[in-house]
Amino acid sequence: MVRWSGPLEKIDDYRWLIPKGYKTGMRVPGLIYASRDMLENILQEQAPEQVANVAFLPGIVGNSLAMPDIHWGYGFPIGGVAAMRLTDGVVSPGGVGFDINCGVRLLRTNLTYEEVYPRIRQLVDVLHANIPSGVGSKGRIKLAPREIDTVLTRGSRWAVERGLGRAADLETTEEGGEMAGADPDKVSARAKERGVPQLGTLGSGNHFLEVAVVDQILEPEIANTVGINRLDQVMVLIHCGSRGLGHQTGDDYIKKMLGAMKRYGIAVPDLQLACSPIESVEGQEYLAAMRCAANYAWANRQCIAHWVRETFCAVLGKCEADAGLELVYDVAHNIAKIEEHEVEGRKVKLCVHRKGATRAFPPGHPDIPAKYARVGQPVLIPGDMGRVSYVLVGTEQAMGETFGSTCHGAGRVKSRAAAKRMFRGRDVLKKLEMQGIIVRTSSLAGLAEEVSEAYKDVTTVVHVARQTGISRIVARTRPIGVVKG
Amino acid sequence: MRRFRLIEHTADTGLIASGRDLAEAFANAAVGMFGIITDLRSVREREARALEVQEADVEGLLFGWLNELLYVFDVDHLLFKRCAIEAFDGQRLKATCYGERYDPARHKLKIGIKSATYHMLKVDRLKNEVQVIFDV
Numbered sequence: 243m244v245r246w247s248g249p250l251e252k253i254d255d256y257r258w259l260i261p262k263g264y265k266t267g268m269r270v271p272g273l274i275y276a277s278r279d280m281l282e283n284i285l286q287e288q289a290p291e292q293v294a295n296v297a298f299l300p301g302i303v304g305n306s307l308a309m310p311d312i313h314w315g316y317g318f319p320i321g322g323v324a325a326m327r328l329t330d331g332v333v334s335p336g337g338v339g340f341d342i343n344c345g346v347r348l349l350r351t352n353l354t355y356e357e358v359y360p361r362i363r364q365l366v367d368v369l370h371a372n373i374p375s376g377v378g379s380k381g382r383i384k385l386a387p388r389e390i391d392t393v394l395t396r397g398s399r400w401a402v403e404r405g406l407g408r409a410a411d412l413e414t415t416e417e418g419g420e421m422a423g424a425d426p427d428k429v430s431a432r433a434k435e436r437g438v439p440q441l442g443t444l445g446s447g448n449h450f451l452e453v454a455v456v457d458q459i460l461e462p463e464i465a466n467t468v469g470i471n472r473l474d475q476v477m478v479l480i481h482c483g484s485r486g487l488g489h490q491t492g493d494d495y496i497k498k499m500l501g502a503m504k505r506y507g508i509a510v511p512d513l514q515l516a517c518s519p520i521e522s523v524e525g526q527e528y529l530a531a532m533r534c535a536a537n538y539a540w541a542n543r544q545c546i547a548h549w550v551r552e553t554f555c556a557v558l559g560k561c562e563a564d565a566g567l568e569l570v571y572d573v574a575h576n577i578a579k580i581e582e583h584e585v586e587g588r589k590v591k592l593c594v595h596r597k598g599a600t601r602a603f604p605p606g607h608p609d610i611p612a613k614y615a616r617v618g619q620p621v622l623i624p625g626d627m628g629r630v631s632y633v634l635v636g637t638e639q640a641m642g643e644t645f646g647s648t649c650h651g652a653g654r655v656k657s658r659a660a661a662k663r664m665f666r667g668r669d670v671l672k673k674l675e676m677q678g679i680i681v682r683t684s685s686l687a688g689l690a691e692e693v694s695e696a697y698k699d700v701t702t703v704v705h706v707a708r709q710t711g712i713s714r715i716v717a718r719t720r721p722i723g724v725v726k727g
Numbered sequence: 728m729r730r731f732r733l734i735e736h737t738a739d740t741g742l743i744a745s746g747r748d749l750a751e752a753f754a755n756a757a758v759g760m761f762g763i764i765t766d767l768r769s770v771r772e773r774e775a776r777a778l779e780v781q782e783a784d785v786e787g788l789l790f791g792w793l794n795e796l797l798y799v800f801d802v803d804h805l806l807f808k809r810c811a812i813e814a815f816d817g818q819r820l821k822a823t824c825y826g827e828r829y830d831p832a833r834h835k836l837k838i839g840i841k842s843a844t845y846h847m848l849k850v851d852r853l854k855n856e857v858q859v860i861f862d863v
Contacts, residue, residue, distance in 0.1 A: 287737055313737050313738055314736065314737045314738060315738055315739075315846075316739060316844040316845075316846030316847075316860050316862060317844070317845070317846050320738055336844075336845075336846075339862065340841045340842040340844075340862045341841055341862070376836060376839075377764065377836035377837075377838065377839040378800070378801070378804055378829055378836065378839070432798060435802055436798065436801045436802060440801075445839060446836070446838060446839035447838060447839055447841075447863050486798075486801040486802075489797075489801075489841045489842045489862075490798065492842060493790075493794050493842050496845065497782075497787065497790070497791070500783075500787065500845075501783060512845070512846055513786070513845035513846075513848065514844050514845040514846040514848075516845065654737045654738050655737070656737070657735040657736055657737050657740075658739075658740055658838070658863065659733055659735050659740065660735060684836070685835070685836055685837055685838065687835070687837040687838070688837060688838050691838065727839075
């Protein structure tokens, strides 16, 4: 691995600037949020170079940002945030990624550790059986011909209307789980062909479903508002995305934009940053297709949440109000959205790319649920499966500094190959059991790649988000049962 | 000679594949990709699939070729252990790939690949070597 040796100016303990003069073609500086300790890891690879490369994109405003979980991605860094003016800016499918609207959903329960832990093995087994996971998994949903188009335009609402969820779920999902401006005609037949059988599946890689317990409450008042009421309360975390439908859509539009870029006279330092003007035909078509994939992902997580509720009811005999299982929130962390932000004292509409970054809107923002108006938008930060996860809320600081964005997870420090060389899936499974975490997986090799040691400690990541004021930490959870794809 | 080797990349996985000519390097990249997804020793050659890919340039052809195979795997659950390239001119590729349908009882799937990416994608015509990073 080649260490990055570009210039980095310290702004304060948690903000590091890559000056605009670093590379000819950068339109704005790069800005990395990290502690000095984390920076050591970050500089060991080329993620800062990717922050600089994103700064080349036409119409970029402010800084090319990297959240504290920054690591080397493809094209954009993971943890990258870039906002473009609508008038002369571009949209880049690589700034969203292939897993469009990969995201996280958190359910709260009325149950405690004491009530659930004695049955945790059975609970995790039945969750693993009821929620298809793993490479190539097929879903339980049979769609009528062309019903996929309804999924693509109505997202979570499609699922709720089919009986897979509660009306209240829509209120606490980003975009209501139904992003406007989705046009199914802009999604290829191939993408739909891949998406139809995979609806309602977890997938593989770092995707998971986790039964967790609250083990620290830092902001009791905010926690109460979002339904986190006491220590040892059981929660459920779901992390997955848009499956083959999203992957194919990313693939289709990167190809289209590589062709179009030449016509628009745009040059990028990495082809994975292929882009087109937001207002161009290609830009508008991509956004319309991306919104379809985003809606598919929300429908996907909605179906999975429904089966989680069914499973809790079947295994624990806790159904409906007894179990709770209300949706705290559902966030997207791979997406591009048209939002209003203040730039140099004026409100302007921007296209905000979040690639492994989460929206973190402040209290009072019109786009967050009314019941969270006083506390701000919940932000869900899963850690690795052996450690902890966090619930944060967005702040005014984030709105002013990071286009209302924050981190999305722990961020890897070891490659998958390195993790696999150092750890065996069976040993990882055993070690987690000894820590009191029951894991069911479709792939032991995949499990070794997701070992705790391959990730940054998520606590150090959220610490930087708090110290810089771009988020507040509300509560922490620790896993007791995990289903891995 | 090893036909392909894996590249370490923090979040994702990649490979470098080579061959006696570029066509063979493309074939080896395909086999290498399925070697990331599953243990190829458990895959038998029971089915053949004819494929044809056409793109604007040779880099696009590599991206398109690998994603074509991922599409076939996603839709028809076919795992390939060998590809014979029948025609190759840098913009168009015709091949027959051999393998079998994924059977959970016999095949262990290691990791899913979401897509090939253009990041660090290289086609070296002199060394007959190709490089690609996958989103996993």
